[in-house]
Amino acid sequence: MSDGLIIDQLKKTQILELLQEGKRVDGRQFDEPRKLSIDIGVIPKAEGSARARLGDTEVVAGVKIQPERPFPDTGDKGMLICTAEILPIAHPSAETGPPQPPVVELARVTDRGIRESGMLDMKQLVLEKDKSVIGIFCDNAVTDHDGNLFDACSYASTAAINSCKIPKYEMQDEKPVKIEGEFIEPPITTLPVSVTMAKIGDFIVVDPTIEEWGIMDARITITSNSDGNVVALQKGGSDGFTQEELIKCAEISIKVGSKIREIIKESK
Amino acid sequence: MGGRDTDIVLLDENGIRCDGRKVNETRKVTIKAGVLKNANGSAYIEFGDNKILVGVYGPRDVHPKHMSDTDTGILRCRYHMAPFSVGERKNPAPSRREVEISKVIKEALEPAVMLKEFPRTAVDVYMEILQADGGTRCAALTGASVALADAGIPMRDLVAGCAAGKAADAVILDVNNEEDQAGQADLPIGYMPNLKKITLLQLDGVLTPEEYKQCIEIGIDGCNQVYEIQKKALQDKFFSNGEKQ
Numbered sequence: 001m002s003d004g005l006i007i008d009q010l011k012k013t014q015i016l017e018l019l020q021e022g023k024r025v026d027g028r029q030f031d032e033p034r035k036l037s038i039d040i041g042v043i044p045k046a047e048g049s050a051r052a053r054l055g056d057t058e059v060v061a062g063v064k065i066q067p068e069r070p071f072p073d074t075g076d077k078g079m080l081i082c083t084a085e086i087l088p089i090a091h092p093s094a095e096t097g098p099p100q101p102p103v104v105e106l107a108r109v110t111d112r113g114i115r116e117s118g119m120l121d122m123k124q125l126v127l128e129k130d131k132s133v134i135g136i137f138c139d140n141a142v143t144d145h146d147g148n149l150f151d152a153c154s155y156a157s158t159a160a161i162n163s164c165k166i167p168k169y170e171m172q173d174e175k176p177v178k179i180e181g182e183f184i185e186p187p188i189t190t191l192p193v194s195v196t197m198a199k200i201g202d203f204i205v206v207d208p209t210i211e212e213w214g215i216m217d218a219r220i221t222i223t224s225n226s227d228g229n230v231v232a233l234q235k236g237g238s239d240g241f242t243q244e245e246l247i248k249c250a251e252i253s254i255k256v257g258s259k260i261r262e263i264i265k266e267s268k
Numbered sequence: 269m270g271g272r273d274t275d276i277v278l279l280d281e282n283g284i285r286c287d288g289r290k291v292n293e294t295r296k297v298t299i300k301a302g303v304l305k306n307a308n309g310s311a312y313i314e315f316g317d318n319k320i321l322v323g324v325y326g327p328r329d330v331h332p333k334h335m336s337d338t339d340t341g342i343l344r345c346r347y348h349m350a351p352f353s354v355g356e357r358k359n360p361a362p363s364r365r366e367v368e369i370s371k372v373i374k375e376a377l378e379p380a381v382m383l384k385e386f387p388r389t390a391v392d393v394y395m396e397i398l399q400a401d402g403g404t405r406c407a408a409l410t411g412a413s414v415a416l417a418d419a420g421i422p423m424r425d426l427v428a429g430c431a432a433g434k435a436a437d438a439v440i441l442d443v444n445n446e447e448d449q450a451g452q453a454d455l456p457i458g459y460m461p462n463l464k465k466i467t468l469l470q471l472d473g474v475l476t477p478e479e480y481k482q483c484i485e486i487g488i489d490g491c492n493q494v495y496e497i498q499k500k501a502l503q504d505k506f507f508s509n510g511e512k513q
Contacts, residue, residue, distance in 0.1 A: 218375075
């Protein structure tokens with residue numbers, strides 16, 4: 001969050017000293033994420049919704065579904081858009097107004113994880129080719145910020161989309177008409193799960209808290225799917241990773257991700 | 269990775285790609301350092317059909333003042349696509365994609381630039397994409413580090429960029445536009461060859477753990493090739509009067 005403050009330098013020294021003893025500030029193992037709890041259906045007016053709490057980070061994701069005119073080059077596929085915003089209630093540093101680059105990155109990384117995994121079979125979401133398709137909009141609202149928003153948004157989005165109900169539409173006179181009371185199950189093919197790791201000195205820790213987030217040298221977010229393949233990646237922060245570290249990070253992500261996927265599955 | 273349907277054969281039976289390259293071959297890269305008069309440092313890079321101009325200003329006073337840092341200089345990067353750089357006209361206003369790419373390139377350069385030497389100042393890197401053909405972020409990053417070096421800013425290493433990816437079920441080096449549109453994965457890499465550190469890494473598309481390892485491996489190999497061209501560009505500028513290298 002803040003950079004270059006003296007307090008951060010002191011914190012960094014302390015956190016690094018602890019890491020050298022094999023400890024983290026909140027007592028977790030290096031590859032141990034915080035407790036994740038997911039409640040679905042928290043917003044009944046949305047076609048799908050989930051509140052994810054990752055430690056003290058909290059995100060509410062809501063899915064709205066409506067027919068859309070497809071983009072000219074993807075008329076044979078439904079539309080999927082994920083966004084994310086940090087509400088001003090979430091942290092003293094959060095501001096209203098146009099999104100700053102870190103928030104743009106958060107939204108795009110959240111979107112990429114869901115999209116590139118092919119979580120939804122978009123070909124099944126076409127009402128009439130090139131004319132009308134089903135649009136799925138998953139909007140994430142960060143309500144409390146204690147670090148690692150990437151993963152909290154990923155889990156909330158995946159849980160919300162996984163549990164959504166798509167209203168049934170029929171084409172009448174070239175226009176999509178909603179059939180009240182009828183729904184179809186979302187065409188889910190896989191459950192993408194992101195795992196973010198912070199590099200602090202030479203140590204790599206999973207699911208950094210806001211304190212670790214503030215002093216980390218670099219971070220990497222790796223999203224894996226149900227088959228244990230890597231589907232999206234984002235490196236950030238002002239340092240680099242070695243080749244060995246990256247391979248280790250992918251292994252950690254797939255391992256940790258498989259446990260988190262179970263929590264998301266159970267939430268439905 | 270839309271995995272879009274296409275008529276283009278991405279990889280033929282002889283292992284030749286749609287632009288005639290082998291799987292482990294980069295496009296032709298040419299870099300010229302010191303091409304702008306006013307900028308403190310600059311570079312022009314052609315990475316295949318990508319044409320990118322980079323200008324560096326600074327270290328200089330920071331405006332707005334509140335952005336300045338008493339401990340260190342700051343690096344500011346702007347990746348910008350010209351409206352005429354792509355098939356359909358691009359709106360000149362910065363898109364969310366450009367905001368994100370600017371941020372990842374900044375974070376890819378920061379480990380290389382010795383900003384602590386210049387507290388309270390800013391180094392501005394402007395990357396203008398004049399023509400885009402897939403892999404612009406890697407090309408812009410490559411050009412930006414040459415321009416920073418050309419500006420005489422102390423650096424720990426150059427950052428070279430090159431993407432790896434997957435198309436037609438094969439792991440390939442330096443993904444071009446067609447392969448980006450119709451392929452299966454794109455994994456751009458920024459790499460500091462001397463320090464052996466990866467400073468830019470993104471992925472969209474599905475890779476098995478084994479393919480992921482291979483992509484990083486050949487991507488680094490591609491970066492090492494690009495690095496040689498970066499060094500050559502700087503040598504050509506600074507030693508072109510017959511001085512010994």
